[in-house]
Amino acid sequence: MKFDKKYSVLLLLFSLALSMLSCKNDDDSLFSNENTTNSLAIVKMLEVRSGINKVLVKAVVDDPNVSEMMISWGDDANALSIPVDARNGADTIQQTITNLEERIYIFRAVNLDAQGNSSKEITAGAEVFGSEFQANIANRSLTSSTLLDTNLDVSFSATDLSSGIINTEIIYQNTQGETIELSIDPKRNSLNIPDYLGESPFKFRSLYVPTPTALDTIYTAYTETSFEPIPEIIFVTDDANDDEQINWLRDQGFYVSTYYNSSFDTSAQSDIDMLNDADLIIIGRSGSSGDFAGAQKTAWNSLTTPLILNSQWMARSNRLNWFDHASNPVEYAPGNDDVVNVKVNSPNDAVFTNVTLSGDNTLPWLQTPNNLLYINKTSNGEVLADSAPGEADNDDGGSVLFVRFSAETEFYDGAGESAAGPRTYFGFGIDFDGSSIYFPITAEAKEVYLQEILRLID
Secondary structure (H helix, E strand, C coil), rough: CCCHHHHHHHHHHHHHHCCCCCCCCHHHCCCCCHHHHCCCCCEEEEEEEEEEEEEEEECCCCCCCCEEEEEECCCCCEEEEECCCCCCCCEEEEEEECCCCCCCCEEEEEECCCCCCCCCEEEEEEEEEEEHHHCCCCCEEEEEEEECCCEEEEEECCCCCCHHHEEEEEEEEEECCCCCCCCEEECCEEECCEECCCCCEEEEEEEECCCCCCCCCCECEEEEECCCCCCEEEHHHHHHHHHHHHHHHHCCCCCCEEEEECCCCHHCCCHHHHHHHHEEEEECCCHHHHHHHHHHHHHHHCCCCEEECCCCCCCCCCCCCCCCCCCCCCEECCCCEEEEEEEEECCCHHHHCCCCCCCCCCCEEEEECEEEEECCCECCEEEEEEECCCCCHHHCCCCCCEEEEEECCCCECCCCCCCCCEEECCCCCCCCCEEEECCCEEEEEEEHHHHHHHHCCC
């Protein structure tokens, strides 16, 4: 901090001055040499503790002949007489001196008897602190925070222990609605709070003492903030082939855990509760589509959490039954870097805000090779994007790529199936030539995908 260097120099000068004062002879005394007597004992102990514009003087006098102790500082105008009575044993004196400026002081103490005779002088020093010190201390700053459900991890900036910081106080509200106070030692930079109530006030301030024996603890102003839980996505996958997308999601700031159950229709209620408590479920490309047919279809469609489906194979009528198409998706592998463009049917939708559509509302979407799903009956969902005419060697286009379904809306006429919560089909991926290519979409499509994820989470 800014004051450290200055105060270090002052303390050095103070030490030198105190050393000189401690070695002075009787002729240097503030009091007349004529009245100094060797028979009158000096102040036995003198200690000065500093505070904010004040000091506390502590002294012990054990000479029964002493009637007062005189303390002086600065020029002769700054002096204080303190009555002493050591006739029945040592007298311990404590005296606060206030209205002092912020600087280093040398305090001089002598004993006096009733005849005005004085003892030899004893000295002690202290540094008084004030507005300058207070102006230069700072609260610790938060460097990171992570809130998962009610579990809050916070990290603070490292501290300079020589600054005088002794603690940081924290006040937060727990999940029971109680106000909790705790503290973090300046040597620690991280703290875990397991019961933080999301979006409630979180306040903290730092405590300083200028010196180890200082009278006053100085507090910074409170810093107040709050934290929202990191959106939790459960990604349904059975192998590492979806890792590219999972890592991309984590890079966007989402908390992503994985789950897979090939017999979901018989899953424990705890699994269903876990999935329904998530902010979003994404069913990736890697799972076997057969694990989403029959009774499992109904179990997956019964989840209330918003859900995104990537797999063209699972979306078919003989699997999750989102679209009227039972045969295999079409493989498009042109053997070059061809990109499949989509026709955006709802260009004013907010998810397209950050991308630039061409004049005919098309957008680069799929990298190749890829699978394309063409459907028979019209979807009852909102088809936001499908392959543009002439794309992927198809004059008509129309491969569904981005479709939204509202809860309780039949997927297509005659499907006999609907979802208990919001659904989005965002299809991509292919197994080709021995490789699993499960996140082959353009930067533009990724931006739209991200915005759709955020929309569903909100």
